[in-house]
Amino acid sequence: MLSERTSFKVLFLACCLQICAEKVFASSGVPLPVLAELYQRSRMHAEVAPGKMSSAWQAQAEAQGEVVRKMKEEMKANPAAHTKEQLDAEVAKLKELKAKADDPMNALEDPVIKAKYQLVRSVGEECVTDGELALLLSKKPDSFRLYDGFEPSGRMHIAQGIFKAMNVNKCTKSGGTFIFWVADWFALMNDKMGGDLEKIKTVGKYLVEVWKATGMDMDRVQFVWSSEEIASNAVSYWTQALDIARRTTITRVKKCCQIMGRLENKLTAAQILYPLMQATDIFFLKADICQLGVDQRKVNMLAREYCDSAGIKNKPIILSHHMLYGLKKGQEKMSKSDPDSAIFMEDTEEDVARKINNAYCPSKPEDEAPAAQAEDIDAGLESMHLTSDDLKNPCLDYVENIIFSVPEATFTAGGSTYNSFQSVKDDFVAGKLSEAELKGGLIAAVNRLLDPVRKHFKEDANAKAILDQVMQWKKENLVPPKGLKRLVAMQSSKPVWCVFAPYATAEITLGQLTSIIRHLQQAPADHQKVLWCPDWSSFAVNSCNGEQKVISACYSMMIEALTAVMPDLMKDVKVLIQSEAILLDPSQYWISVINVGRHFQLQRVRAVDEANETAGQVIAAMMHVGDVLAIAPSTICSSPAAKVAHELACDYIKETEVTEIAVPAVHVSPPVDSALKPPHMMDGPANADDEIYLLDASMDVGRKLKRAFCEPGNVEHCPPITLVDACVISAGKGLAINRKEENGGDKNYVSIDDLVADFKSGALHPGDLKPSVTKAVDAYMQLIRDRVKANDAAKKAEAELKNFLKKAAAKKKK
Incomplete structure (x- = not known):
């Protein structure tokens, strides 16, 4: 039951809406009986779906549709009833009303949705798209999901700490659930904290404690640990990544290299995989909104483009927050590798004062260096700001996006208290506020924001213990364990003779079948024969149009056919399905694949199949090396066409000076040419x-x-x-x-x-x-x-x- 006061508010709002609707309808020229009927329909709809206001534009469009329908009926009965021009004019009006009715921004007619929208939208420097955000909030006002990710590698700068906390609070206050993707698996892959996953997780817990201390409301915040989620959901995660790879060109992925800060022509093969995995995270976490920095915009847009290709209707909304400048001149963003480029959450009062006093702080635009040629621009140094800023003053940036990110914040400097950033900037540019006064006020304001964090780690026993442990590890020289990281797909006391089946095809030829037999028959008597069926690699290169059931059927049919025609031979053959082998230890397998990608330049991996322009080709070539490492064969029997892929694996073992497994010999044997044509x-x-x-x-x-x-x-x-x-x-x-x-x-x-x-x-x-x-x-x-x-x-x-x-x-x- 609604309270009397609430009922009155609802009734009052309904009356206001009715009056507004009547005024709109009166100017529409639509007959009143039609309007009355449509109004009753809208009331019925409102009763069925409370809280979802029907758009006045929708009602007008329906009414105008009725007008057009009746005109056509009258003209059918009497062609002279209306002129063609009159009908065309009414049809044009109908189209215009339909376009307005279809505008998703109509959702903001609901004041509650509008308030939520304005709060969430204030988080982003850009939103792709505003209409989709409005529609999402109207459909899922209290259940939409946002995500951001972080690698627990140690330090947290002020943007990741305070700025992020304030943004998260805005989103959760609006009814959202904020998902933090804790990339501990990626930190493990990058050998952070000596490659010790438990230490990495402890660092992650430290960062969570920092956010608690900043005032982040944890009631609607979830921390999802990638090491646990990817391992327990390996099939869904990695097939999603491969699906994105097969649908995305290498050229498109290279545009995402900004998130890695590399020149495009100096990319390693692994840097093709990273953006694909980040796009995968979005779908894996079922995120409605990607709430990351502007520097992640390109890879987030890749996820939206993937939706077009995959026929996914609801695309992730991209809400990109502002990237704070580094404190030094010319730094487009802060850097964890440069301690003086930013204020960090564990900085002392003296650290804060020193860094801000030394910070770049112009009051008027300065001449910039001539623009570099496109091919010479390091994507990691591209402008990471969507709005024009001729000053690029990091001190003002901190005032706007750190100090005023706190609700109802004020800023005191030079004896004046400011209620808005613009007034601070105006006084500074006009000379009414000196650089020393601006910096003095900023130092005091930043320290006030950091004080609760300092206090938390002094007074909270659990937080203090975590911080002490992390600081102790930082003092130690943590060295990752040496040795080859690989999947162990099988154990054999004999030397292994390996034959790789071709990529899956629904039209398996007799030549392909007999070629496999011929290659297996050449194995010495004392060798273990292995047939490797690369089903996930086939998916990556879009074999069978990427239909995984068909790919699986291809290899099932091939194995059954081999057994039918050569039963005695197949008794001695160990058949390994790639996906089944990977799932024995997916973490080790994919770390080995990524390590392969780090070692080789992109062009070297592309040489395996340069005709294929998709990212899936690069991933499949890297996976093949991972497959060879997993099998550890003494000999690979191959057709001439596949030789280059096997040689890439051999080169990796040689160049990385692997000692755990030997470099396999590649025995080239011509395939059976079964073509019947002249x-x-x-x-x-x-x-x-x-x-x-x-x-x-x-x-x-x-x-x-x-x-x-x-x-x-x-x-x-x-x-x-x-x-x-x-x-x-x-x-x-x-x-x-x-x-x-x-x-x-x-x-x-x-x-x-x-x-x-x-x-x-x-x-x-x-x-x-x-x-x-x-x-x-x-x-x-x-x-x-x-x-x-x-x-x-x-x-x-x-x-x-x-x-x-x-x-x-x-x-x-x-």
């Missing part, structure tokens, strides 16, 4: 009959081999001979040729050399070869078909692939 058509357009696929029916095999290129005497390119060698003779079987005596009689070939010699000499004619090869290859394929019929998993994989190919074919026809 040589002069190899570079022409692809055709479904160019290859035999694992899903082909018996009639498909017969048709394709009947059309296959088979020129008499040509043994350089003879697809039937290639296939019979791969499918029959290499399996220890013979090819029976049945023919009349006058044509040479029946013959059984058990040696490929004999068959090639007879075909080259003309003793074996294509007309006799093709029927026998067709029968033998189809019998080989029948082994696969029989296994699929008898195996539920294989059946499911086949159905998945066929459905995918069917949809792809239908899409191609459109």
Whole structure:
């Protein structure tokens, strides 16, 4: 039950709204009976959904739609009832009203939503977009989520401390929940605190204590530790990251290098992965609003662009807060690596006075150096401010964004007390407030803000213990443990002979299958044979349009086919699915991948597949090195095309002087060329009959081999001979040729050399070869078909692939 006072307020507000609506409607020219009906509808809607005010523009648009509908009916009955010009004018008016009705800023008609909006919006120097923010607050007034992240690496400067605390309080006061992504896993990856995760977590707890002391309201604040969340949700986190990678070009990711402060042409491969992971954090945390600094804007915008590509309707709203200048001239932002570039939360009163007294403090614009060429600009030094500021005075910046960030703050300097930043700036620029007076007032004000923090760490026993521990570690020379960080995917007492399956394809060819068999068969008897199926890497390079179920089905089908045609061989093969292996220890795997990326320049990794312009290609190449480290093979058997990827892994082991595992030998073996086309058509357009696929029916095999290129005497390119060698003779079987005596009689070939010699000499004619090869290859394929019929998993994989190919074919026809 509402109180009498509350009921009166609601009634009064409703009356005001009714009066306003009537005034708007009266000027619209819409018939009153129509307005009355629409008004009743709006009242009914308000009763169903209290607190959500229907827009007057929406009501007008509906009424105008009714006008247009009636005009059309009247013109249909009597063409002379209205002129075309009159109808066009009313339609134009309808479109205008619909556009106004669709404006998300209409949400601010609700005074409660408007107040929330104004408070949240005051946090950001920029909002992308204002309309989306207004709409979000109307839909989720007390349940929207904001996020920011920090790496617990030690010190906290005043912007991260006080400025952030005030911004968080504004957001939570408006009904939001603020999520802090504590990047302790990233600190571990970066060997902070000697690579000791527990020490890193303690530093994180210290930073939380600082925020408590600054007055951050913790009731609606959550701290989420990345080391725990990523490890326990590895599948959702990393597949999200790979999905962003496959949809994003390398060029686009390079624009995000500002968050790392590097020249674009000097990027390491790892610096392609970092922005992708930061974009992943947004979706992983289910953040409605990214409330980070302007310096993070580019990567946050990347997340919005990803939404367009992935068909995600609700994009994250980007609310970018101001970046404070460093205290020295020309510093676009503060730096933790330069102690005098900022005030830090643990600074003493003397530290504060010294730093501010030495700070750059111009009262008029100074000449700047000529602008550098675009290619010479370090992205880390690009301007991090969206508003024009000709002074770039860090002292004034502190007054505006630190001192006046506190609600109802005042600033006292030079004997005057100021209630607004603009009045401080005006007096300083006009010479009414001297530099010494400005700095004196700022020193006093900053120390007042830091006093509660100093007091907290003196009087709170838990906070004091944490600080003492962190300070003790800072004095120590913490050295990260040496040694190779890698996933251990398997243990073997034998040398490992590894074959990497190709990236997934729904159209697995007979050539691909027999190439894998040939590579496995070359393993020495005393070696452990391993087949590695890179399903997540396939996803990263957008194999099968990035459909993970289809990718999984591809490898399931491949493994079942291998088992069907070579059961004895496959008994001795250890099959490893990349994703399953990674999940044994995802943290170690991804740290190894990132370390690979740190070691290599971007261009060196791109050389593995320069034709691919997506970030996914870079990630897949880095992952391949991580895969090799995980398997630790003595030999990699490879086709020539994959050699460059394996050599990158070998180079990494050599160049980093790894001692835990040996540099593998790369044994290059040509693949089975199963293309059925003639040589002069190899570079022409692809055709479904160019290859035999694992899903082909018996009639498909017969048709394709009947059309296959088979020129008499040509043994350089003879697809039937290639296939019979791969499918029959290499399996220890013979090819029976049945023919009349006058044509040479029946013959059984058990040696490929004999068959090639007879075909080259003309003793074996294509007309006799093709029927026998067709029968033998189809019998080989029948082994696969029989296994699929008898195996539920294989059946499911086949159905998945066929459905995918069917949809792809239908899409191609459109």
